[in-house]
Amino acid sequence: MPVVVALWSVAVLIATAALAPLLVGRPHGATRFVYTVAGLVALVLAATGGAVLLGLADGSREVVLPIGLPWIGAHFRIDPLSSFFLVVIDLGAALASLYALGYGAHEEHPERVLPFFPAFLAGMNLVLLAADAFGFLVAWEFMSLASWALVMAHHHEEENRRAGFVYLVMASFGTLMLLLAFGLMAGPGGAYGFAEMRDLARSEWLRGLVLGLVLLGAGSKAGLVPLHVWLPLAHPAAPSHVSALMSGVMTKVAVYGFVRIVFDLVGEPAWWWSVVVLGLGALTAVLGVLHAILERDFKRLLAYSTVENIGIVFIGLGLALAFRVNGMAGPAALAITAALFHALNHSLFKGLMFFGAGAVLTATGERDIEKLGGLIHRLPVTAFVVLGGAMAISALPPLNGFVSEWMIFQAVLLSPDLPQWPLKFMVPAVGAALAFSAALAGACFVRAYGIAFLGRPRSTASAEAREVDGFSRLAMGLLLALCLLAGIVPGLVIDAMGSVATQIVGHAMPAQPLLPSLSIVPVSESRSSYSGMLVFVFILMSSGLAMWAIHRWASRVVRRGPAWDCGFPDASPVTQYAADSFAMPIRRVFGPVAFRSHIERSMPPPGDPSPATLKVVRHDLSWEILYAPIAGRVSWLGERLNTLQFLSIRSYLSLVFVALVGLLVVVAIWA
Amino acid sequence: MGLIREMAVQGAQMVFVLLLAPLLLGLTRKLKARMLDRVGPPILQPYRDLLKLVRKDVVLAENASWLFRVAPYLIFAATWVAAALVPTFATGLQFSWTADLIAITALLASARFFLALAGMDIGTAFGGIGASREMLFASLAEPAMIMMVFVVALVAGSTQLSWVANFMLTHASLRVSLGMALVALIIVALAENARIPVDNPATHLELTMVHEAMVLEYSGRHLAVIELAAALKLLLYVSLIACVFVPWGLAPPRSGFWPLVVGAGTYLAKISVGAFLLVLFETSIAKMRVFRVPEFLGAALMLGFLGTLLLFVSRSF
Numbered sequence: 001m002p003v004v005v006a007l008w009s010v011a012v013l014i015a016t017a018a019l020a021p022l023l024v025g026r027p028h029g030a031t032r033f034v035y036t037v038a039g040l041v042a043l044v045l046a047a048t049g050g051a052v053l054l055g056l057a058d059g060s061r062e063v064v065l066p067i068g069l070p071w072i073g074a075h076f077r078i079d080p081l082s083s084f085f086l087v088v089i090d091l092g093a094a095l096a097s098l099y100a101l102g103y104g105a106h107e108e109h110p111e112r113v114l115p116f117f118p119a120f121l122a123g124m125n126l127v128l129l130a131a132d133a134f135g136f137l138v139a140w141e142f143m144s145l146a147s148w149a150l151v152m153a154h155h156h157e158e159e160n161r162r163a164g165f166v167y168l169v170m171a172s173f174g175t176l177m178l179l180l181a182f183g184l185m186a187g188p189g190g191a192y193g194f195a196e197m198r199d200l201a202r203s204e205w206l207r208g209l210v211l212g213l214v215l216l217g218a219g220s221k222a223g224l225v226p227l228h229v230w231l232p233l234a235h236p237a238a239p240s241h242v243s244a245l246m247s248g249v250m251t252k253v254a255v256y257g258f259v260r261i262v263f264d265l266v267g268e269p270a271w272w273w274s275v276v277v278l279g280l281g282a283l284t285a286v287l288g289v290l291h292a293i294l295e296r297d298f299k300r301l302l303a304y305s306t307v308e309n310i311g312i313v314f315i316g317l318g319l320a321l322a323f324r325v326n327g328m329a330g331p332a333a334l335a336i337t338a339a340l341f342h343a344l345n346h347s348l349f350k351g352l353m354f355f356g357a358g359a360v361l362t363a364t365g366e367r368d369i370e371k372l373g374g375l376i377h378r379l380p381v382t383a384f385v386v387l388g389g390a391m392a393i394s395a396l397p398p399l400n401g402f403v404s405e406w407m408i409f410q411a412v413l414l415s416p417d418l419p420q421w422p423l424k425f426m427v428p429a430v431g432a433a434l435a436f437s438a439a440l441a442g443a444c445f446v447r448a449y450g451i452a453f454l455g456r457p458r459s460t461a462s463a464e465a466r467e468v469d470g471f472s473r474l475a476m477g478l479l480l481a482l483c484l485l486a487g488i489v490p491g492l493v494i495d496a497m498g499s500v501a502t503q504i505v506g507h508a509m510p511a512q513p514l515l516p517s518l519s520i521v522p523v524s525e526s527r528s529s530y531s532g533m534l535v536f537v538f539i540l541m542s543s544g545l546a547m548w549a550i551h552r553w554a555s556r557v558v559r560r561g562p563a564w565d566c567g568f569p570d571a572s573p574v575t576q577y578a579a580d581s582f583a584m585p586i587r588r589v590f591g592p593v594a595f596r597s598h599i600e601r602s603m604p605p606p607g608d609p610s611p612a613t614l615k616v617v618r619h620d621l622s623w624e625i626l627y628a629p630i631a632g633r634v635s636w637l638g639e640r641l642n643t644l645q646f647l648s649i650r651s652y653l654s655l656v657f658v659a660l661v662g663l664l665v666v667v668a669i670w671a
Numbered sequence: 672m673g674l675i676r677e678m679a680v681q682g683a684q685m686v687f688v689l690l691l692a693p694l695l696l697g698l699t700r701k702l703k704a705r706m707l708d709r710v711g712p713p714i715l716q717p718y719r720d721l722l723k724l725v726r727k728d729v730v731l732a733e734n735a736s737w738l739f740r741v742a743p744y745l746i747f748a749a750t751w752v753a754a755a756l757v758p759t760f761a762t763g764l765q766f767s768w769t770a771d772l773i774a775i776t777a778l779l780a781s782a783r784f785f786l787a788l789a790g791m792d793i794g795t796a797f798g799g800i801g802a803s804r805e806m807l808f809a810s811l812a813e814p815a816m817i818m819m820v821f822v823v824a825l826v827a828g829s830t831q832l833s834w835v836a837n838f839m840l841t842h843a844s845l846r847v848s849l850g851m852a853l854v855a856l857i858i859v860a861l862a863e864n865a866r867i868p869v870d871n872p873a874t875h876l877e878l879t880m881v882h883e884a885m886v887l888e889y890s891g892r893h894l895a896v897i898e899l900a901a902a903l904k905l906l907l908y909v910s911l912i913a914c915v916f917v918p919w920g921l922a923p924p925r926s927g928f929w930p931l932v933v934g935a936g937t938y939l940a941k942i943s944v945g946a947f948l949l950v951l952f953e954t955s956i957a958k959m960r961v962f963r964v965p966e967f968l969g970a971a972l973m974l975g976f977l978g979t980l981l982l983f984v985s986r987s988f
Binding site for chain 2: 377387409428429440443447454541570582
């Protein structure tokens, strides 16, 4: 039953996508129609996922549709794992639709966005529903192409065209890797259904190869370093509500793909897999946030922060793998719950932050934080909710980002019992990397928020910004409420995820006592506990008490005057601390290692009136070491092969003949 | 009845730290002055300063936002809640399970987040420079703190401070890893409290300043609340070191009246010694250049990391 509801919902989304081009004659009505339908359908899908997750409905019975390859058909089902991701994805999608009801009205070319938005949602949902390799891959590619079209919505900008190209290449590469992975897993018998695939026995090196291919395929979609290069280009290029979906939600589909294959389909993992996953996760978390902290483009900064958060999710997944291999069911349940909880949290606060960036873009037309400032006076509601989002994303209590990172720390503390020596050396380093990236995330968002929203306006656009529409504010407010809710009653979320953990690692976290403390206890009360609710209440009470007492008995007078600034206030807003100056100490300390950054100064000789220049050079090492040589080889090869286009018919025929003979020789040797 | 008593003890702890914090500050100032052969202000001077500031009008910069006015109270609240959760004279208080050591670290990070934002709100160069440097230091101090928490948690098998203190009381032993954690924690405490050699708590208008630069625009009751929060933070770190590394004298959970009095007495003695050692260290060392501080904090991070690594290798280190 839930599968049927979900499939009909996807059908409605596809129909909306097909209908949208017919409506563009009335762009305003079309915008309303598409986003209303998409939002409602997403709510239905989220509710369906929630029902299966909580055990209210059973989605395990497969539905087979006679489409796709004739001898396979298309299989669909909803198990706890996909139901959890259905909730994550459709919650984000519903709120993005709500936001887009307001934000989408400013779209210059609605015909380039409206048909692809529901198609994108449909693609992501189909990935989760698919229960065979063929359906999974088709849905995956559908999702990639729909999001590519959305990235190219503003294609008249040179930068976006490049982003679209890089994204298309990386997405095709990722799908190819997944195709090979599924091909290896299906084996010679062609077991394409997930159920048959799960039962197939595979040799250890084959399973290792599948892991490598999945890391390349799903990892490139999720943004694992060094496969992340497309992400900070493509995510910001799309309209903001789509950026929110791509960053907050589509990366979760990639996480789902990874978990589905590595934890569910491929069979028993080997212990060294966790070393690979932990290492990549830690590297991704640290490099992502270091890039983010130096970025001036608000949306690109958020995209780099997505890279960081994906790293944190993969750290959790790596720990879960390590515990599972060694038969430590309890810690494995804690680690996997923490990882998936962080995926949920990230979808909430990253959606909120991208909506905020979109609101700033609508209000000022600027993405460069260096040209903003003082927005807290002009956009009071947006400033408030984005402050909440910045707190959540910096992992500060009592909001949700802290809870999941705290759980990962607790999982790290359980890992000395792991028997393998490389893991013993690795896990403390990963713990340190996690703490480091959390602290840097704080610095990153103090900078982003402080420069964009606080201080004095650095441009007229910023000084004259107007608060955004009600739909946008409502969507952001709802997301902030969800962030707070997941932060103060995390026990409810953890309990709801019990069935997922049971499915993946065969064990669930202990049921979290709801009363009297609302605290979460991952292992035992003597080990650790945390109560977001009480922390929240205590902070509210003590700040309220202090405020009340001081205003009641001491002074409540406020006078306004010019800023003090050590006696030398300067009226020009350019004397404020700028985004680059804020990041300078961090760049100076960590930059030489992470980016080989250095400063190039040029002083003109005496008598030369040209200005002196100072330029910060920063290298993206993964691009220069990995991609640039490959791209160079490919274009070199392309130019060599170009001559093949201009041969005569005789040459072509002889080429075909030689190829045929060659193949026959191969077959002869093989047999 | 038992519950009311437990709540009363917890409440007493909250009021206790609040009242004691300025005293610790006064004590360090007095001791420092004596060591430099000055008379120095009376020990009770910080209370008078706070009272004076609270009664004065607030002068806000023209473009100060609501965040600037709310931030002091949030900083104070987060610090106070964190300080109230560190056992001072007794362990196992009513709300001790609310937050463990990692959460206490994060609560302090919340306070720092708002302090840095408040520094940037007016849009002056000083506020920005302070915020930027504070976040740089935090980016190393926080992981160092977490590593130190790891060491303690791996030794004691818990991140809950009450459990840690009880474990240290019953299983006292000299361990290499704990020594490393202690040094790491001291370095972090110096950096977090803006003490020499990282920052100078006694200066204004100096380009190396960090904490003072962020609060430059504050006046009146707002400044009082921030100063009180800073004092609480110093007390918190001293209490933390005392509770984890010298837990003797702490009253066990649900103890009677006299153990609590003994606990309070030994606690006062411990923080006096702590203040003396702090001042001794501060007077014997010079302030560092800003870009030397990351190396100093990096040493703390490495020590904490090594300690953790040793414990991963063998629990007996």
